[in-house]
Amino acid sequence: MIFGRLQRVGTGLLTLTLLLAGCGSDAGNQPIDLSGGVPVGAVLALTGNANVYGQDQKTGLELALKQRNGSGGINGRPLKLALEDSGSDEPGANAAFTLQINRGVLALVGPTLSQQAFSADPIAQRRGVPVVAPSNTATGIPEIGFFISRVSAQSSVIAPLAIDRALKLQPGLKRAAVFYAQDDAYSTAETTIFQKALKEKGLDPVTVQRTQLNDQDFQNQISAALREKPDLIVLSLQAVDGGNLIRQLRELGYKGLIVAGNGMNTPNIYPICQKYCDGLLIAQAYSPELDTPANGAFLKAFKATSGGATPPQLTAQAYTALQVIGEALERLDRRQPLSAATLTAARKELMAEILSGTYQTPLGEIRFTPTGEVIQSQFFVAQVRMDPGGRSGRFALLQ
Amino acid sequence: MDAALLEQMLLGALLALSVYLPLRCGQLSLATPGFYAVGGYVAALLSTGVPAFAGTGATSPLPALLVEMALGGSLAGLIALAIGRPVLRLRGIYLAIATIALVEILRVLNLNLPFTGGAMGIFGIPQPFAHPEGYVLFTLVLLAVACWLCQRLEVLRLGRAMLAIRDDELAAASVGIDTPRTKLIAFVASAVLAGVTGALAAHFLNAWNARVGSFDASITTLAFVVFGGSRFWLGPVLGGLALTALPELLRPVGDLRLILFGGVILLGPLFFPQGLVTAERLRWLGALLGRGRGRRKPLAP
Amino acid sequence: MDLLQILVNGLSVGAVYGLFALGYTLVFSVLGVINFAHGAVFTVGAYFTYLLIGGAVGANGLLAGLALPFALPIWGALPLAGLGAALVALLVERVAFRPLRRRRADPLLALITSLGAGVILVNLIQLLVGAESYAIPTGALGGLPASFPLLGARVRTVQALLLGIALLLVAMLTLWLEGSRNGKGLQAVAEDAETAQLLGIDSTAMVRLAFGLSGFLAGVAGGLVGLSVSIAGPYFGIGYGLKGLAVLVLGGLGSVPGAVLGGLIVGLAEAFVPADWSGWKDAVSYGFLFLVLLLRPRGLLGRPLPTKV
CATH class of the missing domain: 3.40.50.2300 (Response regulator)
Known part of the structure; x- marks a missing residue:
């Protein structure tokens, strides 16, 4: 009967894969292959x-x-x-x-x-x-x-630093709004640190808005946040979604300070928020202006x-x-x-x-550290300064 | 061949069988990745949250894995049972889109529920096997059982009813086949298989998050079946094995890797509209093997 | 509660969804299948727009540093980018759809072949121009302000433009479908390809026409979205592919006004999700879709379901 044969074909194939499975072997005590480097x-x-x-x-x-x-x-x-x-x-x-x-x-x-x-x-x-x-x-x-x-x-040190800096620039800040991408691991980790830092400064967020990493239009979240009349907006977003959000925030009339985390510490934001990137405060684990x-x-x-x-x-x-x-x-x-x-x-x-x-x-x-966590001696806060054309800019280090 | 890649391929084959089951009675369901995600979360939550499942030493106990697979499969099956009746009234592309919507709803649930770990998901899932080879052996057994069950369908009344529905649903109903029930059984079986596979995959992948059950995965698993052929279980198995391996085997071409992969997906159905495994090719292969056997045992009756 | 603001937000997002789903629906109406390469064609249109307004390719990819020797204003670049995208869509039809049609193969296969074509397009874009994001300069709209007030709500100019162009395109498309020979031919093929063939309508030409139109619409939509929110890399259009499916079914598979209505409804439904629940936003549109499928599978404006599908 035909299906009996098919069954044997199937079994044969499975046995074959089983045999192949046995071939995996570890490098073990081999010498290092240094040919070529x-x-x-x-x-x-x-x-x-x-x-x-x-x-x-x-x-x-x-x-x-x-x-x-x-x-x-x-x-x-x-x-x-x-x-x-x-x-x-x-x-x-x-x-x-x-x-x-x-x-x-x-x-x-x-x-x-x-x-x-x-x-x-x-x-x-x-x-x-x-x-x-x-x-x-x-x-x-x-x-x-x-x-x-x-x-x-991690942002544990950098985030509070950036909030400090914002307070130094505008001491009267009272109403912070927070945005983060809830389906992005980096965003969710960093926003926790930002929110904690805000609370410690007595700046309980008046609203926390969740976005998705692949969102491009943030008008709903922005409208909802602007209804709370924030004077500080804190973003834990990546370059593209963050850049778009900043542009839409400014286009919809938000004039206050914006603080962003590590994810936006890249010139990739320039083409996205363009002239609207100007004035953005960025918590940096790396500063291009570090003079070493x-x-x-x-x-x-x-x-x-x-x-x-x-x-x-x-x-x-x-x-x-x-x-x-x-x-x-x-x-x-x-x-x-x-x-x-x-x-x-x-x-x-x-x-x-x-x-x-x-x-x-x-x-x-x-x-x-002995567990492999990095100990970095310096963190930075920079302010984005865009060129007049809005095409390019620099991350000016705030000393 | 590398055992870890082989394990990925075997998991791909299991998922392909899960898509194949409803398709066997003509139902284009793309819900497999959703059920796969559910099964994985069950295993991930149990093995990281319940001490008895986590084990004590370097490896977690094997019976725990079996229980997780049973529970993961059951939960997926229950969800399928709950929504199956209304959803399976839809046909063709409508059913496909409804199941895609289901996958998305499950993904959003997994992302937002308080105990599923959000975007980060669940990590540090303990290992029932110390080496990929262990997974491979275990998965081979699972796949063999799944294949055997699919093979049994060919001779069982249920399997014949499924084929009858695929060929002509109205005609099948008119000869007394309970079409809604048959379709529901296929859908639930598909969900159980996907859930069981997810439970195993969560251990193998060490971590689990909401991205595993996505739209892309729906289409990829469908490609497994279309590529391999949807008439006979060997088709999806081969399709799952081959298409999971392909992107890895194409690594030497570097930047062109995914362009070539796309080319294969594009050209495959054009050259093999019935998939790789068709009844004709199987008969041919069967005859070939049969003759080989005949030569070795010339006196066999 | 600023009801008007929510309406404005919802409509402007919905317009994009609608434009996207229009392309899906045109192809579906004549072939009864979904073109999974549509998102990639949309992306191609956005990149074409960027190049045509004089943008230069970045430092990655084979075409690094390339820029066209001329720069067009946005209203010239958009239709041209649409034409470019239409050509790409025709190419997709040629390689991924026509061979299957000729062999009378299972339409299900087109889901996979078009997916393959989409994968090729997306990765080709990355190979040629890299993965970085590009943006159409905010100054492309000339002296228009970035946003304007409307009865107490604020509207981004780009979004208003998007909504306007989307409605304009749909109106033109509807007029053309109803009033022109080719438009009627397309409808006849959508209704019943075999009868149309008997009436002397070249169904192959009509299929090509549907692909060309869908590509054009996708290209223009891609350019407009690029103008509104920047081109976020080669995978930029893929996210719309999934949302477009929801819109397509909601409006009714194969229905032109349905696609637009579906888009606006999904956009509005998302806008009305309270901000605190924004994480569940996607579940709303798909839950909606799920319900519509169960209660009225042919969608809001779709024809009764044909039995053959």
Whole structure:
């Protein structure tokens, strides 16, 4: 009977996949494959709805790689970076992490989104591969395990700083309105910190408006908020939705101060809110105006390749993540040559090395806590100053 | 092949079977990702919130996983049962759009309910297996059971009733088939399978959030079935395996990856309008295998 | 309670939904399928508008730094971008729909082939011009103020313009459908393709016409939305694809005035969700859709359901 045969075909196929499943093997105690350079990997959201962030991060990684290999690589051996796309979703991030780990990379930079990190980081943790996250700001990321660290500071320090600054500019502020994207991990994490900071200053928000990451029209929320006659508006939004919201706020007649979080610390907002970006206060984990040799070198490299005047925070943080890995690798290789180490041992040693160092980066001086949380020495508040044409501007540091 | 990718493929095959079940009686339901999300939340909430499910050591207990899968599948099935009757009166593209709306409503619910973790979702989900290989073996068993059940449908009265509805619903009703009930059974079975798969996937993915059940996922799972062929269960299984693997296998082409993926989705139905697995090809394959078997055992009657 | 403000907000958002759903409905009326590449065509229209008003491509993508040697005013750029988008829609019809029609394949397949075409378009955009967002300068409207007061409510000029153009396009489309030979031909094909063929109407040409029109409308809508809220990267139009589905069904599949009415209703329904409940906004439009499907599946202005669908 025909279906009996079909059943056998099916069973045959299943057995085949079962056999294939047995072929997965771990790198284990292999030596490190140093042909072509010291292998590290990165997993970024280059496609999918987070592709803008991934694109900015890619620029940062490329600059850091060039910088590192231009100045001798890892003690004479070049750093070799393999970049993979996570497609902005969790299965994609997991697949890319696994692929990179199987390739035998010593450390990973990524993934772009916090949700992806909660999914993919445990894989790296279980297999003992150091991860330096360039942009995850959700609570609980370094706590995933020993091998997980980040250079992207949470807003806990920066947010209160920005509120302070707003109060200094306009001491009489009384009525704050808060906006955040409720389906975005970064926005929801940051707004909690902003709202707490507001309360501590006696500025209980008169209204909290929720938006969606992909919303483009905010007139309803704006009308509702403006009905409360706010004199301060605090945004935890990304560049695109935040930029649109600012433009619509101003077009609908709001004249007061606007404070925005880290997500909008990028010149990507210029084309969106244009002349209306002017005067925006931004809590920054990275200031393009920071005057240090490390930032100077970064700025110079950035301007040479992209023509843009100001690098986004995401680019600076991605640059920093690879810089950290590069410096730690160099120290480790000096202490015990990579060519003699096994992959498993080198990965573990590298993580310890990453955590123990102090780094002069474009973000300023950074260190890590034993759990892998970044300790950043400086945070900034900037005010956006747009050029008369409204096409470009700068993030003027408020001292 | 890498075990983690294989696991993704197997999960894709299970979801494809979930879309296939209603389609087997002509019902184009795209609700699978919604039920998948529900099942995943059940597993994620239980295993992170209830100590007995979380386990103590590095791995969570396997019986807990089975209970979660049962509960996740049941909840998804109950939702399907509750809304099935009115929704299944719709046909064709109307049913498809109603089920897309359902997926969106579930997504908004998952995002806004006080205990589902908002945008961040639920993370730190404990692992029942230490290695992807464990997941693969477990999922293979699950898939084999699902395939066996689908295979049984071919000979059961219920399965024949489903096919009759697919071919002509009015005619089926006129020969005494309880069409609303049959369609409801297929819809609920689809939901249960998606819920069970979600419960397993939540562990495998370590974290779960509202984005797993989205419009995109609805269309992707439909593509699995269309690509593989919707006449016989082997079609969706192959389609699910192949289309989940494809974006990963296309990694070497870099920036062109998704453009090529789109090309395959575009061209597949043009060249194989019935899908990869058709009755003809199966008969041909069956005959081929049958002959092979015949040569090895020449004395068989 | 500023009822008027809510009305204004709802109508202006609804106009975009309506314009978007019009394209869906034109194609649905002649083919009985949904074109999932429609969102991508909308996006293409927005990028065309940006380039035509003299915008330059950013630092990413293969075309980095490219700018056209001329810059058009917005009222010249919009129709041209519409034409460009129409060509893209015709191309989509050629590769994703016509081969299936020729083989008389299951219309369900068109959902997948058009999805494939959409994936290609979106990723092609990213490959060519990068993922960054672009904006049509706020100055593109000349000396008009950014917003104006209306009986105590404030209306953004761009939104009023959007609403006006949407209504204008629908009026023109309706007149054309009712008054011209081709318009009547299109309706005849929508009614019954086989009878239309017997009457000597070239149904293939009509299908192409429907795609061209839907592409044009999507292109103009994309440009207008780009003007209103900026072009948020290659995935910009996809979000409308889903909302457009809700609108399409609400108004009645295949009904031109229905698409617009559906758009306005969804826009208004969203606007009336209290601000504290804005997280549930999407559930409102889809819950609405769900109810309409259960109570009146043919939608508000749709024809009675054909039995063959």
